Amino acid sequence: MEPEITSDRPEPEPEKSFDLSNTEIAFKEKTDEALIKTYRLFSMMNQASLVKWGSKFGYYAIRWRLPFADWVVKKTIFPQFCGGENLLDCQNVIDELYDYNVLTVLDYGAEGKSGEENLDATMEETLRAVEMAASNDSVPMISTKITGLVDQKVLHKLHHGEVLTEGEQRGFEHLRERIDEICSRAASHNVGIFIDAEESWMQNPIDALATEMMEKYNTSQAIVYNTYQMYKTSSLPNLKKDHQRALEKGYILGAKLVRGAYMDKERARAAEMGYPSPIHPDKEATDNAFNEGISYCVEHYETIASCCASHNEISNTNQAVLMSKYQIEKDHKHLNFCQLFGMSDNITFNLANAGYNVAKYVVYGPIKEVIPYLIRRTEENSSVTGEMSRELKYISKEIKRRGL
Secondary structure, eight states, X not given: OOOOOOOSSOOOOOOOSOOTTOHHHHTTTSOXXXXXXXXXXXXXXXXXXXXXXXXXXXXXHHHTTOTTHHHHHHHTHHHHHEEESSHHHHHHHHHXXXXXXXXXXXXXXXXXXOSHHHHHHHHHHHHHHHHHHHTOTTOOEEEEOGGGTSOHHHHHHHHTTOOOOHHHHHHHHHHHHHHHHHHHHHHXXXXXXXXXXXXXXXXXXXXHHHHHHHHHHOSSSOOXXXXXXXXXXXXXXXXXXXXXXXXXXXXXXXXXXXXXXXXXXXHHHHHHHTSOOSBOSSXXXXXXXXHHHHHHHHHTTTTEEEEEEOOOHHHHHHHHHHHHHTTOOTTOTTEEEEEETTSOHXXXXXXXXXXXXXXXXXXXXXXXXXXXXXXXXXXHTTOSTTSOOHXXXXXXXXXXXXXX
């Protein structure tokens, strides 16, 4: 799930039970002191050159275990974007969000793992997250990354139809065992699982595993959700094809829709290797695909359980408009919204205040594990050169409203 700059196209007008620009509701949980602190942090992240060099320095400082690095991260960006270093740390965040009717999706921040011991450790941590979700009414879902459960080389070779070595085949079988154990545990506790998407050159085996798990565990309710990166030209057709397969096989399709996380990397690799880019040519085409995907999911909400995982105000509004159009209750369990913790509070808290199912993606883990995630967050917030980020715009508006 990645933030997008909202386009200038006019919003459709719903029955207005919410106003996404209402900063009083968006930042109601923040004290004046916390609001000022957040303003200062986003002000720094709005400086592209500072973020560029700070991100590089921060990454290596953490990797080299420089003594001050963890302390600096803990005092700045970590509490803004992460729930804690472990599950117990997250409980305060979970409770504080639920005070405002906001749910939590727990996401252990490990990615790009290798070695059986590390892969098993990620599985065990994910199973602990399932158990914690089961004990919290406010945590209906957890998220998992397949790249934390298997060596990426295995996914890459499977995607390209290459023959696995004997060791790699065992690795893949262990992956299937791990993801099945996670989904089985989740199903027994009535906890949902988001399976995150990865780069296009390793996505096919992930899709196949997600489909296998849905067919096994989504027969009576949605437990497993695959992720559709709608900036890919293939995603909208795949969403519709997967839905038809689910109808034929008799299970509920679980679909989390995001715009996508690897656009620059995808385009650069395609250009370097001489194949057509898998990404839509511009933002408008991506927006159109995303919104058409949302429309399709809402229209088929009885047989698709979906999540609008977006930071785009128009896309979230569109889903609410469609739910009103089809007279679907706001808290229907098959229609959900989600944003990253620490971002787009104007969307999250206003939707929650209006009675919709909306959650924050709460990433957690040791700083050395989540630093790549934190760097992505800081880079995204400095991506609009010469303009205030959306976050800074709304924080500034609330500071002015409070007269601070």
